[in-house]
Amino acid sequence: MPISVRYVVQSTIILLAVGFLTLLGIVGMTIWLGEQARIYSNDAAEARDTQTAAVELRSAVQSAESSQRGYLIGGNEIYLAPYDNAKATADRQLDRLKRLLAPRQDTEAVLRRLAVVIAEKFAEMDKTNLLKRDLQDAEAAAVFRSNRGKALMDEANVFLSSIIRATDERLTKGVTEQRDNATRLRWVSILGAIAIVLVVGGVTITFGRYAREIAQARDDVRNLNVSLEARVNERTAALGQARDRAETLLAEVNHRVANSLMLVASLVKLQSNAVKDPAAKIALDETEARIHAISMVHKRLYTSGDARVVALDEYLAGLLDHLQTSMRGDGLGALLRYQLESLQLGTDASINLGVIVAEWVTNAVKYAYPDRKGEIRVDLKRLPGGRGELSVEDDGVGRSNEQAKGTGLGTRLVGAMAKSIGAEIYYDARNPGTGARLVFPIAA
Numbered sequence: 001m002p003i004s005v006r007y008v009v010q011s012t013i014i015l016l017a018v019g020f021l022t023l024l025g026i027v028g029m030t031i032w033l034g035e036q037a038r039i040y041s042n043d044a045a046e047a048r049d050t051q052t053a054a055v056e057l058r059s060a061v062q063s064a065e066s067s068q069r070g071y072l073i074g075g076n077e078i079y080l081a082p083y084d085n086a087k088a089t090a091d092r093q094l095d096r097l098k099r100l101l102a103p104r105q106d107t108e109a110v111l112r113r114l115a116v117v118i119a120e121k122f123a124e125m126d127k128t129n130l131l132k133r134d135l136q137d138a139e140a141a142a143v144f145r146s147n148r149g150k151a152l153m154d155e156a157n158v159f160l161s162s163i164i165r166a167t168d169e170r171l172t173k174g175v176t177e178q179r180d181n182a183t184r185l186r187w188v189s190i191l192g193a194i195a196i197v198l199v200v201g202g203v204t205i206t207f208g209r210y211a212r213e214i215a216q217a218r219d220d221v222r223n224l225n226v227s228l229e230a231r232v233n234e235r236t237a238a239l240g241q242a243r244d245r246a247e248t249l250l251a252e253v254n255h256r257v258a259n260s261l262m263l264v265a266s267l268v269k270l271q272s273n274a275v276k277d278p279a280a281k282i283a284l285d286e287t288e289a290r291i292h293a294i295s296m297v298h299k300r301l302y303t304s305g306d307a308r309v310v311a312l313d314e315y316l317a318g319l320l321d322h323l324q325t326s327m328r329g330d331g332l333g334a335l336l337r338y339q340l341e342s343l344q345l346g347t348d349a350s351i352n353l354g355v356i357v358a359e360w361v362t363n364a365v366k367y368a369y370p371d372r373k374g375e376i377r378v379d380l381k382r383l384p385g386g387r388g389e390l391s392v393e394d395d396g397v398g399r400s401n402e403q404a405k406g407t408g409l410g411t412r413l414v415g416a417m418a419k420s421i422g423a424e425i426y427y428d429a430r431n432p433g434t435g436a437r438l439v440f441p442i443a444a
Contacts, residue, residue, distance in 0.1 A: 015206075029184070033182075036181055043174055044170075044171055047168055047170045049096075053100060054093075054097060057097060057160060062065070063082055071132060072128060076350065081363065094115060097111065097114075107163070107166075110162065114159040116159070120152050124143065124148055131143065221235045310347060311444070312343040312350065312388075313342050315350060316378070317338065323358065336376050336378070337377050341382055345388075348421075353390065356414050357392070360414070361392060363410060369397075375394070376392065378392050379393075388441075388442050395432050397432070416441040423439060425437070
């Protein structure tokens with residue numbers, strides 16, 4: 001019976017949950033045992049320090065007692081050289097022993113009595129040493145023969161031995177607990193490993209079975225799609241051919257439109273050359289410039305391979321070169337210079353921009369320098385914020401004189417085309433000359 005995706009997902013989740021809980025148990029046990037080991041390590045270190053302090057305290061008292069006996073018997077104070085050091089060591093180790101055993105309430109009475117015994121023992125030895133130093137040998141011998149010092153030493157040994165024995169029992173108990181904990185960890189690890197192996201095995205078997213069924217289904221689908229792939233390839237090839245034909249047809253349309261517009265522009269130019277009326281000649285020349293600006297966009301479209309956008313720098317360079325040639329043919333003396341950055345714009349917006357450039361350059365040629373030669377500058381650059389700027393400047397007589405001439409159709413035409421592409425027009429009064437700027441969105 002085929003297994004479903006739901007069965008695979010549910011089985012995998014259950015098995016992984018079991019494996020996760022097992023792993024969590026192992027990790028938890030390991031952390032707990034690690035904490036127990038840390039506690040044991042601290043307790044063992046404390047027990048060793050306690051045992052060391054007790055042993056050194058007993059050794060210091062015994063060393064002081066031996067030094068005292070040597071002095072009583074020999075009478076030479078050289079025997080007292082280790083006495084003061086032993087006494088200081090005993091006081092230090094007694095304080096250390098009190099500090100180490102302070103957390104244990106059961107040793108409070110023992111420590112209190114041990115401190116009294118040690119103090120009395122050293123008081124007894126100090127007394128005999130003082131009597132011996134004062135040459136009161138009989139009194140010193142009497143104190144020594146009273147066996148009070150021996151009794152105090154025996155009592156101190158009892159207390160110290162009990163402390164040492166208690167620390168040994170703590171260490172032994174800790175070792176036993178650590179051995180038991182290690183055994184627990186071993187069994188938990190073994191059982192957890194077995195559970196994880198079973199989980200991994202179950203997941204592997206489930207996925208292996210599911211993968212085999214998927215492979216079988218994939219083979220069946222591949223066999224069924226052999227003919228479909230052939231039909232898709234045939235359809236793709238047909239679509240590619242249709243696309244190529246459409247691109248060829250579009251290029252041909254643009255080519256024919258460009259040729260037709262060039263023919264119309266030539267006819268308008270011939271008509272302009274034939275008329276005698278200056279106003280009619282000017283109107284025909286302006287019409288010819290506008291038609292040529294539109295035709296050059298279509299020429300760029302069928303030569304660039306992309307009918308959606310126009311390279312403005314290449315398009316405007318060709319248009320301005322044409323205007324320069326036309327100016328020379330008409331005997332006009334203005335010198336046209338341009339600096340164009342690489343920008344791309346949509347087809348319709350490029351047509352509007354070309355007509356605006358033609359209008360501004362034509363007006364500058366006609367009106368900026370009525371009685372002398374001059375320069376006309378055209379700049380195209382990119383602005384921040386996804387905008388571009390087109391500017392036409394001259395050093396002529398100024399815009400006020402220009403407005404006094406012409407029909408005003410060009411100004412209205414420029415305003416309408418700028419509005420259609422969402423551009424803004426600025427006229428700058430220069431001294432001398434006039435500047436016209438068009439700020440337009442590049443995404444238009």
